[in-house]
Amino acid sequence: MSLTADNDTRVEEIIAARTKGRINRSILYGVVFLAVLWSLKTTVVDDTDWERMGSVWEVLASIGEFLKVDWALLPQLWQPALETILVATLGTLLGVLTCIPAIWFGALNISPFPPITYPIARLMMTLSRSIHEIVWALFFVASVGLGALAGVLAIAVRSIGFIAKMSAEAIEDLDPRPVEAIRAVGGSEFQVFLYAILPQVLPAMISVIIFEWEINIRRSSVLGLVGAGGLGLVFFRQLNTFNHGGVTAVIIAILVLILFGEIISYFTRKAMI
Amino acid sequence: MSISDTSPGTPRTWQRFKFPGSLYRYFGLLFALVFLAFSVVYLNIPLERFIGMFGRIGSVIADRYYPPDLEYIRDADYLSSVFDTIQMAYLGALFGMIIALPLGWFGSYNMSPNRRFIYPVARLFTMSARAVHETIWAILFVTILGFGMLAGILALTMFCIGFAGKLLAEEIEGIDMGPVEAIRATGAGELAVMVYGVFPQVRVAFTGIGIYTWDVAFRAATVVGFFGAGGMGWYLKRNVLQIETQRVAAILLSIVVLVLLSEAASAWARARVAKAK
Amino acid sequence: MAILSVEDLKVSYSAAGPQILKGISFEVEADDFFAIIGPSGAGKSTLIRCINRLVEPTSGTITLYGENVLTLGKKELRRVRRDIGMIFQEFNLVNRMSVMDNVLSGRLGYVGNFKALFRLFSKEDISRALAVLDRVGLSDHVDKRADELSGGQRQRVGIARALMQDPKLLLLDEPTSSLDPKISREVMALIMEIAKEYKVPVLCNIHDVQLATEFCSKIIGLQDGIKMFDGPTSEMNKEHLDDIYAMEVL
Numbered sequence: 001m002s003l004t005a006d007n008d009t010r011v012e013e014i015i016a017a018r019t020k021g022r023i024n025r026s027i028l029y030g031v032v033f034l035a036v037l038w039s040l041k042t043t044v045v046d047d048t049d050w051e052r053m054g055s056v057w058e059v060l061a062s063i064g065e066f067l068k069v070d071w072a073l074l075p076q077l078w079q080p081a082l083e084t085i086l087v088a089t090l091g092t093l094l095g096v097l098t099c100i101p102a103i104w105f106g107a108l109n110i111s112p113f114p115p116i117t118y119p120i121a122r123l124m125m126t127l128s129r130s131i132h133e134i135v136w137a138l139f140f141v142a143s144v145g146l147g148a149l150a151g152v153l154a155i156a157v158r159s160i161g162f163i164a165k166m167s168a169e170a171i172e173d174l175d176p177r178p179v180e181a182i183r184a185v186g187g188s189e190f191q192v193f194l195y196a197i198l199p200q201v202l203p204a205m206i207s208v209i210i211f212e213w214e215i216n217i218r219r220s221s222v223l224g225l226v227g228a229g230g231l232g233l234v235f236f237r238q239l240n241t242f243n244h245g246g247v248t249a250v251i252i253a254i255l256v257l258i259l260f261g262e263i264i265s266y267f268t269r270k271a272m273i
Numbered sequence: 274m275s276i277s278d279t280s281p282g283t284p285r286t287w288q289r290f291k292f293p294g295s296l297y298r299y300f301g302l303l304f305a306l307v308f309l310a311f312s313v314v315y316l317n318i319p320l321e322r323f324i325g326m327f328g329r330i331g332s333v334i335a336d337r338y339y340p341p342d343l344e345y346i347r348d349a350d351y352l353s354s355v356f357d358t359i360q361m362a363y364l365g366a367l368f369g370m371i372i373a374l375p376l377g378w379f380g381s382y383n384m385s386p387n388r389r390f391i392y393p394v395a396r397l398f399t400m401s402a403r404a405v406h407e408t409i410w411a412i413l414f415v416t417i418l419g420f421g422m423l424a425g426i427l428a429l430t431m432f433c434i435g436f437a438g439k440l441l442a443e444e445i446e447g448i449d450m451g452p453v454e455a456i457r458a459t460g461a462g463e464l465a466v467m468v469y470g471v472f473p474q475v476r477v478a479f480t481g482i483g484i485y486t487w488d489v490a491f492r493a494a495t496v497v498g499f500f501g502a503g504g505m506g507w508y509l510k511r512n513v514l515q516i517e518t519q520r521v522a523a524i525l526l527s528i529v530v531l532v533l534l535s536e537a538a539s540a541w542a543r544a545r546v547a548k549a550k
Numbered sequence: 551m552a553i554l555s556v557e558d559l560k561v562s563y564s565a566a567g568p569q570i571l572k573g574i575s576f577e578v579e580a581d582d583f584f585a586i587i588g589p590s591g592a593g594k595s596t597l598i599r600c601i602n603r604l605v606e607p608t609s610g611t612i613t614l615y616g617e618n619v620l621t622l623g624k625k626e627l628r629r630v631r632r633d634i635g636m637i638f639q640e641f642n643l644v645n646r647m648s649v650m651d652n653v654l655s656g657r658l659g660y661v662g663n664f665k666a667l668f669r670l671f672s673k674e675d676i677s678r679a680l681a682v683l684d685r686v687g688l689s690d691h692v693d694k695r696a697d698e699l700s701g702g703q704r705q706r707v708g709i710a711r712a713l714m715q716d717p718k719l720l721l722l723d724e725p726t727s728s729l730d731p732k733i734s735r736e737v738m739a740l741i742m743e744i745a746k747e748y749k750v751p752v753l754c755n756i757h758d759v760q761l762a763t764e765f766c767s768k769i770i771g772l773q774d775g776i777k778m779f780d781g782p783t784s785e786m787n788k789e790h791l792d793d794i795y796a797m798e799v800l
Contacts, residue, residue, distance in 0.1 A: 007684075011677045014650065014692070018676075022668070036367065039360045043422040047357075047503060052419040062417050086312040093309075130532040134408060134496045135525060138513060142521075143330045148316035222406040225500070229316070239412065247413075251405060258404045455642035455708075458602055459715055460632030460659025465666035469655045473646040 062244075069252065070238075070245035077234065077253045084230035084257060087148055087223065088216040091155025095163060096209055098156060102164035104193050107171035110179070112189050121164070129161030133219045137228045151228030155216050163205070163212055170204040171197055206272060210265045217261040221254045231257070334522075341522035351508055351524075355531065358504035361425045362491035368426070369433020369490070370483050373399075376434065377441025384445055384453075384471060386463055399442070403435025411497040422503030429490050429497065437486045441479065448474045481543045488539035495528045552577035552613075553751055554601070554719060559610035561596055561775075570596045572775040573610070578719070583745060583752045585762035585783075588772035588794055594755040597772065598723050601753065602634045603627060615718065632659030635712030635750070637741075639724035641704040643711075645697040649688065652696050652707055653679045656714025675714075682710040686740065702733035709741060713748070720745060722754035726761065734758070738765045759791065 106121030140150035182196040224232025238246035380395035410431045414424035453470035498506025512520040561571040570593045586594045599605040612619040643652050657675050686706040726734035745752045756762045771779035771794035779790045
């Protein structure tokens with residue numbers, strides 16, 4: 001074949017290009033790898049109290065402590081578990097109520113005065129989603145005192161962002177005809193929202209709310225760590241009394257609770273469809 | 274669009290919600306009210322505090338938290354703790370992603386090497402990592418390994434495994450199986466099928482998930498220090514305990530700003546990646 | 551001797567579900583260009599996929615070069631798949647990979663996991679890939695991404711990938727259904743020429759009876775999982791076609 005010589009040079013070219021790409025990639029990965037090693041040195045190696053940790057056996061022994069589950073604790077967990085669920089539920093409900101203005105302002109097609117109201121809503125959503133629930137709980141414990149109320153408020157505020165964002169997005173691509181109809185009969189902006197928009201997006205919203213409720217159970221299970229009641233408080237007490245088996249028992253209770261939440265939300269969703 | 278188009282549709286949806294006639298609905302409402310009352314009583318929520326609560330929160334902020342002690346967060350020690358937090362977040366996200374990659378593969382129904390055993394095990398592992406809250410992971414690792422960033426990084430790693438593992442598996446479950454079938458038909462092994470048939474399809478999405486994972490890891494990293502696992506959270510804890518409210522305000526402010534920055538950076542990077550496909 | 555012989559092949563996707571193939575038998579000789587025709591849902595695609603066990607048959611035997619494909623372990627199955635080139639209706643290329651890498655992926659049955667992971671292919675493989683790309687008329691598109699090509703070009707990449715395997719049998723699953731009539735003819739003609747050059751027998755699913763009679767030397771007619779016709783193209787007449795497509799006429 002006359003092509004052979006030509007073919008050979010092309011093969012060489014292709015191999016050279018592939019090798020070059022491989023070398024470039026290796027250098028990149030090498031640099032990343034070195035950066036990671038350096039970070040590990042400054043964070044882990046320098047910051048860890050290796051003497052306090054002791055040998056591998058001591059670490060394994062302290063893990064072993066956790067594995068001796070304190071089953072006797074379980075009966076005492078009913079009440080805090082119920083508290084955790086209630087805080088999550090009330091928090092979600094309160095969050096739904098408070099996020100209505102955020103939804104109204106935050107969906108571009110119904111926002112009453114977009115240049116001002118839209119950024120306000122977006123800011124509300126971002127603040128709510130950006131700040132960790134533990135930080136929210138600290139804030140509310142400081143302002144309304146220890147107890148479940150702070151937990152409910154923290155959960156509510158933390159829920160606004162996600163529910164409002166998803167609902168606003170659902171509203172932005174809804175059917176505009178009923179909206180026009182309500183406007184046509186002379187409804188105010190808020191009436192339009194209540195009568196033409198909410199009914200249309202309700203199924204989507206309910207599904208978002210159930211999803212958020214599930215996440216909120218996970219969140220409310222730890223709010224007790226900063227004084228907002230529920231299973232987190234028991235967890236904290238077990239830890240402080242060095243009852244590590246009890247700590248595991250509480251974690252198991254939390255897992256059961258979350259499983260329970262998932263089952264409930266699964267059936268609710270199914271019932272809705 | 275003509276008027277006759279809109280008018281028959283609207284009253285139907287409208288009516289349904291205007292006249293909730295069914296008994297069923299009233300029972301639901303009643304149940305909700307009873308539940309609400311029960312919860313409030315059970316949780317000892319002082320309803321009287323609700324009245325004027327927002328005013329009181331406002332005055333608390335004004336009296337005690339304002340003005341934030343901005344000097345404090347410009348301190349070199351604090352700034353280095355911010356840097357530590359960023360490092361913890363990226364190490365946790367990196368290790369989490371590395372472990373989540375095989376877990377995502379094993380835990381995706383279409384590609385799992387073994388549906389009866391490996392699939393449920395991978396699923397279970399991802400789910401447990403996800404179900405346990407990151408602060409609990411932090412506390413556990415602090416208890417076992419002592420204070421410091423090692424505990425924080427491990428806690429964030431577990432958190433990211435749970436977070437990314439689920440997303441990666443879902444992404445793999447959404448691929449086009451055609452190329453997979455074609456690569457299988459050439460006699461390639463399962464690893465080669467992953468590398469050639471699956472990975473090119475999910476690469477862009479995986480990069481996006483990786484960035485997103487870093488973003489949520491950073492959010493979590495700001496608080497794991499509260500329980501002794503390194504980073505800026507420790508400063509938060511110390512000042513909360515000492516009731517240095519103006520410093521707490523400054524730290525909270527810095528957390529919000531940093532999280533917003535990281536979120537903006539992550540959104541920008543993800544948009545870039547999505548465009549690059 | 552027959553290269554491929556299929557005996558009493560039965561497939562159902564679940565124990566309780568309907569039988570897709572209800573006992574199919576046929577033989578493919580060395581220089582056959584076999585078409586499998588039949589209405590959609592007749593089980594053509596399933597039949598093709600049983601040969602390299604992308605679909606696991608319920609019972610029967612498939613003998614390829616004297617070896618029963620259905621009893622092979624994982625490793626042997628990979629070796630057998632390596633010897634069977636396959637071309638797909640939707641091309642099944644990896645869109646975000648270059649044409650070169652798509653073609654090279656045909657060698658994956660030959661290279662080990664480590665080399666596959668780092669895309670390390672030998673000089674011979676690359677030279678071969680260039681040669682087959684040249685043969686299918688795509689030597690100018692080596693570095694393009696697969697999704698930059700037109701439908702006909704993509705199917706040519708698919709053909710090149712199958713050729714990279716050095717196949718001893720070619721399976722074609724509706725290779726022209728995603729192409730327009732003119733391109734379909736070109737692609738079928740190319741496959742026919744290549745099959746002659748490489749001396750590979752071909753088993754081809756095809757919906758279009760016109761194309762089947764034009765290009766294929768033998769025809770199997772399937773209807774609802776049952777073989778209705780099996781013989782040289784020249785022996786097939788209108789009555790056979792009516793038999794095969796009876797369901798559609800109704």
